[in-house]
Amino acid sequence: MNQIDTIIQSASQLPPFPAVLQRVLQLIDDPKSSAQDLVEVIQYDQSITANVLMVCNSAYFGLRRSVFSVREALVRIGFNQLLEIVLSYGSAHLFSRAYRGYDLAAGDLWRHSVACALLSQIISGRLHREKTAIQFTAALLHDIGKIVLNEFVADHLQGIRKLVQEKELSFLAAEKEVLGIDHAELGGVISEKWKFPKTIVAGIRYHHSPSLTPEDREMVCLISLCDLIAMMTGFGGGADGLAYNADKEIMKQYRLSAKDIGGIMAELEERLKQVEQLLNLQ
Ligand SMILES: [Fe+2]
Numbered sequence: 001m002n003q004i005d006t007i008i009q010s011a012s013q014l015p016p017f018p019a020v021l022q023r024v025l026q027l028i029d030d031p032k033s034s035a036q037d038l039v040e041v042i043q044y045d046q047s048i049t050a051n052v053l054m055v056c057n058s059a060y061f062g063l064r065r066s067v068f069s070v071r072e073a074l075v076r077i078g079f080n081q082l083l084e085i086v087l088s089y090g091s092a093h094l095f096s097r098a099y100r101g102y103d104l105a106a107g108d109l110w111r112h113s114v115a116c117a118l119l120s121q122i123i124s125g126r127l128h129r130e131k132t133a134i135q136f137t138a139a140l141l142h143d144i145g146k147i148v149l150n151e152f153v154a155d156h157l158q159g160i161r162k163l164v165q166e167k168e169l170s171f172l173a174a175e176k177e178v179l180g181i182d183h184a185e186l187g188g189v190i191s192e193k194w195k196f197p198k199t200i201v202a203g204i205r206y207h208h209s210p211s212l213t214p215e216d217r218e219m220v221c222l223i224s225l226c227d228l229i230a231m232m233t234g235f236g237g238g239a240d241g242l243a244y245n246a247d248k249e250i251m252k253q254y255r256l257s258a259k260d261i262g263g264i265m266a267e268l269e270e271r272l273k274q275v276e277q278l279l280n281l282q
């Protein structure tokens with residue numbers, strides 16, 4: 001069996017994506033679904049419900065009366081915030097462990113993932129574009145390929161680093177050269193296996209090469225930009241750090257000045273601190 005087959009086989013041995021979250025992803029992809037459908041799906045998951053109630057009743061929301069059900073939480077904090085809590089909490093188990101191949105300590109990949117998800121909203125807000133649940137989710141899950149590729153990168157880290165340093169390849173190109181597949185492509189394979197909506201699969205597969213995406217180019221470019229800014233802010237720069245070639249199309253498309261980027265970074269730091277405190281994951 002060659003290396004790529006071994007890697008793909010190890011991806012197929014991943015435990016299934018939590019059913020509740022899979023259902024949530026289907027709902028946000030379905031224009032006919034309602035906020036009530038979201039409540040129906042999550043209210044039977046004890047740990048998500050407990051977390052939603054704990055977060056809603058925290059000082060951050062400053063609600064005068066405590067919330068006792070997911071339905072009440074929806075009314076009090078709104079659909080988008082409820083969804084953010086569910087997804088950020090739900091993905092913590094996937095991303096929060098250490099990923100040594102990428103030099104990421106425990107919590108680093110989760111912080112990077114949530115930083116990207118928050119950035120998708122911060123940037124959309126500043127550009128007066130719609131903040132969608134799909135882009136939040138794609139940004140949150142964009143590096144999912146790393147959770148499988150990690151151990152293979154760890155075994156070949158010296159060879160990958162050598163290519164980055166000596167041949168000036170991007171970390172992604174070096175992964176592909178040494179392992180036959182990179183974490184973005186593998187993320188695409190995993191997210192198809194987990195039956196994620198097509199737009200999310202595209203966001204994951206093309207987050208380092210948005211100009212190649214066959215669909216949802218605008219969203220994929222946004223994910224790519226969020227990834228770069230998260231790394232520039234210092235969230236999630238592990239072994240691969242800034243060893244990526246920024247896709248020129250993104251920078252051209254967004255025309256962000258250094259001042260804009262500084263403002264976005266400051267807002268990100270503030271919001272990420274709040275999320276970490278709220279979810280108690282610091
Ligand atoms: Fe990536």
Ligand SMILES: [Fe+2]
Nearest residue numbers: 112142143227
């Ligand atoms: Fe990333």
